[in-house]
Amino acid sequence: MLTRNRIDGTGGFLFSDLSKHTASTLATMIHLRWRTELQLRLRNFLYTLGQSLHSDSLSFSRHKRRLLVNRLCFCSFRLRRLRSILSPYSLQPLLNMYGRKACELVKEFASVGKGQLTQYNSDLFEQVVAECSQHHLELQSLIRKMQEEGLDVQTARNADHYGALIHHLALVRNKRCLMAYVNNRAEIIRSLVWKIGSVLPKEIEEKLSHTEEEYFNKYSGELKKYMSKMELDLTVDMVPPKDPYIKVRVLDDIGDGIVLSDKTANFARHSIHFLKRTDAEQFISRGLMEELTG
Amino acid sequence: MASSSMDGSIPTMDEFEALLSTTDVELLKRAWRSEKASPEILRYDTDLVSRLTEQIQLMEETVEEKSTSGADPLSLSLYQMDLDRTLFLLRSYLRVRIQKIEKYMFHIRKTDELWNRLSKGEKDFTSRKGSSNLHAYAYRYYASLVFESNEFSCCRCIEDLKQHLEESVLSKLPENYQSVEKQSVISEEDDMVPEPRLDTFVLCRSKEYLSGIQLEDGPVDDRSKLFEMEPGVLYFICYKSIKPLVESGKIDLL
Incomplete structure (x- = not known):
C-alpha cells in the first residue's frame, strides 16, 4: 500500500x-x-x-x-x-526474469494429475542450474566490488548490496524449485514401488533420469529387505478385506505356470476364477486380472 | 483374536467388552487409528507387534491344521477371515508408519524425541552428527546382523534419498548452497526440512475425564481458558493442544 x-x-x-x-x-x-x-x-x-x-x-x-x-x-x-x-x-x-525457468519446471511437474510423472526435463533442469551458477558469479563479483570500495559487506546498504541480495534470493529460490522438483518426483517413484513392484514398465522407465532409476532400484530393494525382516508382504492387502475369496477375471494370457497358495489353475485369458484375495491382489495391481464385484 | 475370553463361564456383556478392549488386536486397532490420524509419528509398540506376530503365526498354524484335517469349512473360513483382518491391520499400521517416516525422514532424524519413537536399534547405527560414512556403513551392516529392528530401512532410505538429491541437484549448485537441510550457509535454522504440521485439527475421544487442557489456537485472550474433556465424547481439536495426552495414551485419535 x-x-x-x-x-x-x-x-x-x-x-x-x-x-x-x-x-x-x-x-x-x-x-x-x-x-x-x-x-x-x-x-x-x-x-x-x-x-x-x-x-x-x-x-x-x-x-x-x-x-x-x-x-x-x-x-x-x-x-x-x-x-x-x-x-x-x-x-x-x-x-529473462530471474527464477522464471525454475518456476516453469515446477509448474510442469504440477500440470499432470496427482501421482503421475512427466518426462524428466533435463534440458530445463540444466538451464536452471546454469542460471544458479550465473547468479553466484554475479553475487561474488558484487561482493568483491563492495570489498574493493572498502565497505563492510555485512552492514553496507548501497545499490550493490541490494543487487547481491537479489542474486542470493533468486539463487535460493531456484534451489528450492529444483529440490521440490526432484523430491516430489522421488515421492512418486516411491509410490510406484508400492503400486507396481520392483520391475519398472518401459513407458515409465523412459520418463526417469538415470539417478532416479537408481533410486527406484535402491528403494525397492530396501522395502523388500524390510518386508522380509518383518516376514510380512506389505504391498498386498491395500483395502480392508471383506471376504477371504474374491472373484476375478483374467485379462491377459498369463498361462498355467502360476502356483497359488492353495491350488493351481489354468489362467487362460477371460477365464473367471474364485481366488484367495491375497493371491489375486498382485495380479490385479499389475493389470493382469480384474476383480468382479456384485 | 479374542480366544481366551471365550472359554469358561459366560461373561456378562460389560466384562466381555472390557476383555475385548484389552486384546492385542484391539490395542493394535487403537494404535493404527491414532497413527493414521496424527500428523506426526507416534511411538512404535515393539512388544505389541511381536506379540501379534506370534499370535498370527499360531493362527496360521491352526488354520493349516484344520484345513488338512477336514474340519467344518464354515468355522475355517471364519478363522481365515479373522486372520485376514488382523493381518490387514498390521500391514496397514506398518505401511502408514513407513509412509509417514518417508515424508518427514529428515525431520525425524534430526529430532531425538521422534527418532526414539522408531524401533530400538536404529539410533545406534545411524549417528545423526559427524561420523564418517564408513563408520555409518559399518555400523549399519553390523546392526542389520544383530538387531531385530523393525523400521531399520528408514535410515537407509534417508541415505538413498539424500544421495539421490545430491547427485541430481546439490552437487551442481555453488558450494555455499549444497546443504540438504539449509537453503544456504547463512541460514541459521534448517529451513529446507519438511516438518509435520502440528496445528492441524484432529478428531479425538478421551477415555477418562481430563481437565486443564491449554488450547493453543484461537484468539489470544481465549487461550488462558482451560479446556475440559468428558470421557467418550467426540472432540474436534487442534493436535498441538492434546499432543502430550495422545502420547501418553489418554486420548485416542479417530
Missing part, C-alpha cells in the same frame, strides 16, 4: 486509472506517450525508497534496467500488477 500511495502521490496516473483501462492498453499508453514520464516516476519511486541508483540520468543499459526492474518488483512484490504494466516497456529483461 505504501508504494502505491507514493507513486500515486507523485502523479496519480500509474495505478489510479487501472480500473478503467485494461493492463495492456495501459501498457501501450505508457509505451507511446508516457515513456519519459514513467522514467521520471521510476526515479522518484526509487529515491523515495532511499535505494536509488546513483546515476543522475537513468541510462537504461540492459544490465541496469534488469537490476532496476527486479529491484522494483522486489520492493513492491505485493503489487503484482506493476510487473504487467512494466512488461511491454522493458520486455527483454522481464522475459
